[in-house]
Amino acid sequence: MAVTDEAIEKIKKMIVSGELGPGDRLPPEKELAERLGLSRNSMREAVKALEVIRVLDVRRGDGTYVTSLEPHLLLEAISFVVDMHDDDSLLELFAVRRMLESQATGLAASNVMAEEAQALLDEIGSVDQSTVSIDDLVAHDIRFHTEIVRLTGNGYLASLIEGLGSQTIRARVWRGLTEQGAVERTLSEHRAIAEAIADHDSALATSLATAHVAGVERWLRQATAV
Template identity: 90%
Template sequence: MAVTDEAIQKIKAMIVSGELAPGDRLPPEKELSERLGLSRNSMREAVKALEVIRVLDVRRGDGTYVTSLEPHLLLEAISFVVDMHDDDSLLELFAVRRMLESQATGLAAGNATAEEAQGLIDEISSIDPGTVSIDDLVAHDIRFHREIVRLTRNGYLASLIDSLSSQTIRARVWRGVTEQGAVDRTLSEHRAIAEAIAAHDSALATSLATAHVAGVERWLRQAANA
């Protein structure tokens, strides 16, 4: 193991063990390097690496602190990688979204209260298929799926799916503009998913969510080959 990697592992172990908690200030560099038996240079490189992935927060003139370690913060590095994708990898993003979001929907079906499930149905009912614009439809789609993922009660999963989902918005708009019946199909599929969640039918909710996201994948693949 490289010396810098060893330093990263030792700092991580201090956080995992609770020796360093979210918001805590790290000991001075010299003290910490001596305590862990590492050079100050390797310690400095480890701190830089952990700052990049938002585990540590280096405040110039103040010290180095453990961040809040909130899911959205720790997943920013993944979000950055996703942001750098090109159109050729969009189908791969949809595939990952389909796998994660379908399972998340199954979890939501097991967790949702009657009130929460009704909230999903009310969200669908608030959309008038005859007058809704594509922008409003996509905004509804984002709210609907975001609420479902919230019902997993898993902040890390919610943040990860949100990062992936935000990168597929352009394709969803394209589909809404170009595919006949996209509005009615979207709302119908959403209603079926919401009803499965309300019935606490995890298997059905998972299957419906898989088919729902796969429909956009299928359209995108056909559009790319047209």
């Protein structure tokens, strides 16, 4: 293991073990390096790396602190990488989203309360197919999927899927503008998913969510092959 990697692992172990908690200040660099048996240079590089992925917060003139370690914060680095995709890798993003979101939908069906299920159905009912714009449809799509993932009760999963979903908006708008019947198909699939969730049918909800995202993947694959 490289010296810097060893330093990163040792700092991470201090956090995972609870020796350092969210918001805690790290000991001074020299003291920490001596304590962990590492050079100050490797310690400095490790701190830089952990700052990039939002585990540590270096405050000039004050010290280095453990961040809040909230899911949305830790996943910002992943969102940044995802944001660098090109059209060729967009299909891979949809594949990841399909795998994660389908399981999240099944979990939501297990957890949902009656009023939450009704809120999903009301969201779909609020969209007028005859007058809805593509921007409004995409906004509805985001609200619908965000609410489903929230129902899992897993903040890390919600943040990760939200990051992936935000990177696929362009493709969803493109589909809405170019594919005939996109509005009707989207709302119909959303309603089927919401009804399966309301019925606490995890297996059906998972299958419907898989097919829903896969449909966009299939359309994108055909569109980019032209």
